[in-house]
Structure formats: C-alpha cells, structure tokens
Amino acid sequence: MPTLDTDEATRLRMSRQRSRDTDPERALRSSLHRRGLRYRLHRRPVPGLRRQADIVFGPARVAVFVDGCFWHCCPEHTTSPKSNAAWWSAKLAANVARDRDTDEQLAVAGWAVVRVWEHEDPVAAAARVAQVVRSRISH
Numbered sequence: 001m002p003t004l005d006t007d008e009a010t011r012l013r014m015s016r017q018r019s020r021d022t023d024p025e026r027a028l029r030s031s032l033h034r035r036g037l038r039y040r041l042h043r044r045p046v047p048g049l050r051r052q053a054d055i056v057f058g059p060a061r062v063a064v065f066v067d068g069c070f071w072h073c074c075p076e077h078t079t080s081p082k083s084n085a086a087w088w089s090a091k092l093a094a095n096v097a098r099d100r101d102t103d104e105q106l107a108v109a110g111w112a113v114v115r116v117w118e119h120e121d122p123v124a125a126a127a128r129v130a131q132v133v134r135s136r137i138s139h
C-alpha cells in the first residue's frame with residue numbers, strides 16, 4: 001500500500017463525504033432492512049428545521065445520522081490537516097457544534113437521535129438503531 005500524505009488523505013475523505021449514500025450508509029440501510037425495519041431516507045424530521053437525517057423512522061420518531069469520521073471528528077480517527085490548519089480546526093469544530101445543536105433541537109421536538117460512525121460495524125449499528133426504534137413504538 002502506498003502511503004498518502006495528509007493533503008491527499010484529506011482530499012480522499014472529502015470526496016467520500018460529499019456524496020450521499022456513502023458505503024457505510026448503504027451497509028447500515030441494508031442491515032436495517034434485513035431486520036424488517038422500514039424507513040425513509042434523507043428527510044428533515046422536523047418541519048421548519050433545516051436539518052436532514054440520513055435515515056428516518058417517522059412513526060417512532062427516530063432520526064439516524066451516519067457521521068463521517070473526518071468531518072464529524074470521530075474520537076478514534078480524527079485528524080488535523082496540516083495545511084490551512086486554523087481554517088480546518090474552525091470548520092470541524094463548527095460541524096461538531098452543529099451536530100450537538102441538531103441533537104438538541106430534535107430532542108426538543110420529541111425525536112430520538114442515533115448517531116453512527118462510518119467506521120462502526122453496520123450489523124452492530126443496525127442492532128442499536130433497531131433497539132431504539134422498537135423501544136419507541138412499543139409504548
């Protein structure tokens with residue numbers, strides 16, 4: 001395996017993140033589907049709130065976000081690009097702050113938020129999501 005310098009690695013992560021329907025998201029979706037769960041994709045759970053979840057369980061009011069390790073600062077894989085370090089640091093901190101704000105706003109509106117890292121095992125993540133969904137439709 002050739003090693004990548006930081007900028008090249010950053011570019012690859014960016015190109016991956018920009019696309020909807022990333023591989024981790026697809027893997028999670030198919031695992032959820034196999035569990036018999038049905039959901040909608042890329043919806044704004046709360047009307048008037050400009051935050052879009054990746055996977056939405058309407059009746060259960062569960063919003064799932066599949067977070068890229070780089071963009072959302074996963075504690076295991078977070079990295080700091082060397083060039084434009086200050087800009088990146090501010091950008092990534094703003095992403096994390098927005099995530100927490102989204103969590104809070106959805107909770108206030110009565111939604112449960114489940115965040116899944118892109119590095120997580122999709123089967124285990126689907127089990128986690130299923131548990132939350134079932135707990136919210138059983139009563």
Ligand SMILES: [Zn+2]
Pocket residue numbers: 069074075076077078117118119
């Ligand atoms: Zn990660």
